[in-house]
Amino acid sequence: MQYLNNAWYVAAPVTEINRKPLRRVILDSPVVLYRTEAGEPVALLDRCPHRFAPLSAGTLRGDQLQCRYHGLQFGPDGRCTHNPHGGPIPRTTFARSFPVLDRYGFTWIWAGDAEQADPALLPDLRPFDQPRMRTRLGTITIPADYRLVIDNLLDLSHVEFLHPSFTSEGSLESTRHEVREVEGVVHSDRFKHDCLVSPMLRRVWQREVARGDARSCIRWHPPSNLFLDIGATETGAPPEAGVSLSLLHLLTPERADRTHYFWAVAWDPRHDAPGLDEFLEKVLVEAFEMEDEPMIAAQQANIGADVDLMALGPSLLKTDAAAVRARRVLQRLIDDERATAAPAATPPVPEEAAHAR
Template sequence: MFPLNAWYAAAWDAEVGRTLLPRTICERPVVLYRTTSGQAVALADACWHRLVPLSMGALHGDDVICRYHGLAFGPSGRCTRMPAQETLNPSAAVTSFPVVERHRFVWIWPGDPAAADPDLVPDLHWNDSPEWAGDGETIELDCDYRLVLDNLMDLTHEQFLHAESLASDELSVVEPDVEHDDDTVTLTRWMRGIDAPPFLGMQLHRKRPEYQGKVDRWQIIHFSAPSTITIDVGVAPTGTGAPEGDRSAGINGYVLNTITPGAAGTCHYFWAFARNYHLQDQGLTALLRQSVGQVFSQDTEMLNAQQRAIEANPGHDFYNLNIDVGGMWVRRIIDAHVAREQGRERTAPARLGAVAAETRRSA
């Protein structure tokens, strides 16, 4: 239930080095490493000979040596050495996946390599732009990756799940503007003249310690198929022009999220938080990473519990509320991408119950 002809984050760039790194991407075991020249490589993590994980082996130069019988495989996936025989079997190879490094991540393309266009890598430029500062982490979740997308597309849950950090009553009152096309969904919500929630108020106080009044708060959630969501967030003192485009009096951050399906019923959640003020304040970077991490730990607990509940209630149907509009468009876009790859017509679910059923079947 995920497109294969797409770029998925496999690791942070700093994770990939001269040590074999196993990771399951879209239910495909992969081993990652760098060549002696620093090039990132992603090979299928199963030796051609007896399917032993290559990640159990060792690197020798640019080749991975299988620990079981000593076969060597180069970055292209071709076998370069077979102990005890001089002639190499011409079919001896493992899959080598297309790899691109961008925005601090190593991305791999698990589908048709001929379609792997680097220009299709999701835009997360805030992660390494000199005009932004921030950091992030990886969360390993025991849930379908689409549940994470649902969570990020509907931020009204902040009012309840994150009551001590991000809650505003206006989250459930102000209707978002929604735009979508074949590959993207954007939800825009402005909350004017409200009290700043603690997480955003703390940041505004760092920049403007004298300000005590109401704020204008914004959330602009942008989904890019198949599984990347950027969230433009911030507050500015009411009346300083933020809704009209001048955010200079306030604080602005981006929550960067890209979710990669892992083994069945699991996913890798790569996230970062970037800001465009006090760029040299490393203490603030650490504080914000820790604060966002605490928020996401609450989401992790909830999403894992939701997955278990879906599996335990196979006959239960869920129905859409107004707050589900973003997630439903995301699901329809993903379904359409999968349908095109499989050469069939897309059947967009009319109810959330159909979505829940698909989640159960793919778990």
């Protein structure tokens, strides 16, 4: 599968990366993640250049990661710093390092050209950078093409059929759906006027039964990061007068048919109530793991391995407009990246091999 390499992807929640090396496959490449003694995140290709053993099976000696197989040690920049067997260290003895940073509760990795890694290219995902907000995070794995998950999120009409806790009863026909693209970011906004507000929002609103105006506005930042704002107000009231939840859906392809799905929810503590955080986590885990995941996995099984959904000529509804737009933007970015990529450099010849010639 072709990926957009020069982009930020989530590698893990910040709390998952510590002093114990963690292996994660990202865009078909094995990566080892850990933190230095100062707490800075590190990401290296999880492959010792000597015999290609996984570095994640090794141990940390200070900030040096020691391969468990033959004891070579590598610094946070991937350079071999110690050869316990003596003799010179071949110049090819390094593990590729990846730019990484912590933000919004997650550790992000730049999968492409390190010289192009720019923190300013991270999407704006406020309010997840505001300490005053209450948040919950989670992680699941979906055995499917990450683009199918993007399709799922950009067409929230499925909520009315697949997610009982999110359903605003009787509002499907009266929903106003707006799709737009702004500088490569695709927005898919759904507005439901004078509807029966969903059970989840009623719980946040602390009302047993409530009619009002509901919204679900989601935006996709290429390649695979989505921000969802859902909320409800009294009928005719402005959005700031009601309640709202912010949700992140951050997708990182593991391989063509497997996706790391990182999610988070944030809410204003003014709307807090006893047990709300546990309630939200339960509802969201149920929706993502017990409703979305089985459906998307079954969809992938029906499509088949190494087959793009769009190549099969699916019937398209008006609700698919945002998903189709995002696929087009993503493919254009991938095509542009491939067209401007420099030719692959010839790998250096190991010193020992050069002497043997």
